[in-house]
Amino acid sequence: MRIARWKHRGAEHEGIVHEGRMIAFADDTTTAGLLEAGLDAALAAGERLVGAADGSEPALGDVRLLAPLDPPTIRDFVAFEEHVEGVSVSVDGVGGVPDSWYRYPTFYFTNPHSVLGPDEAVTPPATEALDFELEVAAVIGAPPRGGVDLTAAEGARAIFGYTIMNDWSARDVQAREMQVRLGPAKGKDFGTALGPWIVSADEVSDLIDDEGFLALELEARINGERVGYDLLSNMGWPFGELVAYASRNTRVVPGDVLGSGTAGNGGCLGELWGRHGVRTPPPLVEGDEVTLDVERLGTLTGRVGCSRPVPDIPPARSRPRVRTR
Template identity: 40%
Template sequence: MKLSTFEVKTSLGSAQRIGLVLFPPGSDPNTQAPTLVDLNAAYAWMLLEAGQKPCPQRWADFLFPADMRAFLELGEPALDAAREVEQRFLAVLKNSQPEDLWGGAGQRLAFARHEVTLKTPVPNPKMMRDFLSFEVHTANGFKRRNEPIPDAWYKMPVYYKGNPHTLIGHDEPVMWPSYTRIFDYELELACIIGKQGKNITAEKAADYIVGYAIMNDFSARDIQKHEMMCRLGPAKGKDFCTAVGPWLVTADEIKNPRDLRMIARINGEVWSDGNAGTSHWTFEQMIEHVSKEEWIYPGDILGSGTVGFGCGLELDRWPQAGDTLELEITGLGILRNQILQP
């Protein structure tokens, strides 16, 4: 199941909704435009049609708020209801176009891709952490400083805490920070936490992952270098923007998150090509480490860190203003952003 946060235009301005991303059966998600089903409106319509529950809109408002984090906090009951909508609308859309589907009180039930603006799947996570889990990427970074990987890196999955307020989604522009001369991309896999927990063992950690998405951890390399010379950060070298998207793919759709091809294209040219399974640390180990005497919450985002040779720093090639960045990961789609000069 693919879950999204999107905006639609109304007579009162833009409205944020959470929805299902549906593709025609057998189609290629990387070339076929999806349909976005408004979960709230679709569920209310289903209940009204079935006539099984009173006040169908109130049930829909409870299970499908406009905020993805609030939805994930409801846990399995809300996810199960979303699966009901998915099964119903896979059948409905075989014989109908999105613009023809209307519910009660003049509500649109579904939208064509060009009618909506995709946002990052979880726009307001409580916390975003990004790890350094790929040995090749780590080794390349220390090699530039003529240093070996420190022994401590092999003893715990280290991470920094990013800025959850500067997340963007698919096709949203990323602004080149006014204070940097060296802009970079980073090809990463992200997992999204689905339930609250503390002191979680690696053996049980998979139960806390609701799904996965693509992450582009944009970097201001010159600023990052100066910050980390002081043994602190990164901060301004990273916090200006991070892209996560294009949607959240639930964990049950990803057969093996340790075998996902990861590709980065700059203006259509492949710069990076790796695999998620080459990471030294797994998401389960990351969750165990993070949750030691510390709570994790639904909607929290964990980034894998950059796959080997997954950024310009390792390639000594640098994206420029005006470039289009496309990150693709098996089963997760394509995350595209253009760099804009402020």
Template identity: 40%
Template structure:
């Protein structure tokens, strides 16, 4: 199923619903309305926490829903499918992106120098902009702000202290099981579904604060910085998440092309690692990190005010947003 959170048309009360696409792909079926007050369908987080068995009930509703629970997809407003995850961690599961991204950050830092090329060479020679070996050895992650989740169609307004914002083309997994010490074999069953993730990044701020060696911090921390959507595709429907074409377009022009087949660590690896001696919770979001070529800083391009960014992942869909930079 493709599950999403949406606002119904104003003529229908404009309430927030949890639902899914019907077989035609053009109708949004509201589980919230069809279930007549069942708390398990009150929000996406409640649905995920209800466990995998609820998907059978959801499918039954989808197959035979009351007429007042159906809406034309073109008339509803899609929101972030999981707007209130209890935790959000972005993992470096793709690692090929890191080397060109770090070099791109060195180039950005050197741009203000009197001789940018010489300063770039000096920065690279320090060794601070290489990819540390630890990224290949284990799942590296940082805690993203679970209170700054945005959704499809939202305008992304950059904070006033940045003038260099990038998209990052990622997949995010939704954890469906609360557990501890899950093995890699168990971890597959613990993944509820997948969505697209745009990890908006203020490169000028990120380059400055990463000199602290404490992570991206303010460089990836602003209202709406974590965009997910347009929906969650359940694991059983998506199939193999490691054979998906991934692309990004800016104003209709393709800037990024990649494949999830290039992943270094799987989501199962991440679940097993994150639950080792610790509790992982149903409803958590786990970002994949950026696929190779999946960000403008790698390819010498730069977003400008008003650009429309579309991230597309095969089998999931298209996540579309417009960027606003301070003038």
């Protein structure tokens, strides 16, 4: 099952994509409601929806796809060792993979208020090092035991489906921010693209091996030219373990999005810059088109728009450090 949201004749809809047709949910059914109900209930609802379709539904080519959901949170992991090897040079100026990377699957929270859909233009900050990131994201459904302190097996069962994710990144802004020993902020929170739809977990289950790794083929192209390709199963941890770690001492809830982190072998320009020692291929500029293809999940294309003027923030002022008024 493929769950999507779209715009058609000025109105927004959500529903499923079936044999090239867009079948809108009936009654009060919503994407959020199906995620909360869980995968089995959603698949049953999808079958009923297909059975009630009458052929008058709009074709996929006649609608404008939107981001498939409004996630309450977006956790973005860094689960590909090869990506860390390359990008750490271009961002931090230091090569290699830190020992701490191997112990636990690290992630950061990014901005759910700047989610972009298919073919939507990103509005980056002022940057000379704009980049994309080729990722797959797991979407949480109805997690066992309320989503708290899950085991890896429970984490895997909590996954409703998958979508493609592009974590747009301004590498020069990111490098400056991370000198403060905190995660990236304005270097990344201006745009995270998701889409083209949510593919239910059952559609890729045959590609999961005995350890839980999902072997989907990934490809990234800039203006039609391939710059990267990888297998999702090259992650250091399978998705079930990412979900379990995310749920430690807190919880994951329906609609949460967990990104795999950037694929290796050209899953972003920053990795290639680190390996080459120069910015080749060059940073993205206005008008560039980035296309991410993931086996069985579809294609997510995004365009680079123009930066817009923003109010200036002055540097920190020297303070006297007095302790009383």
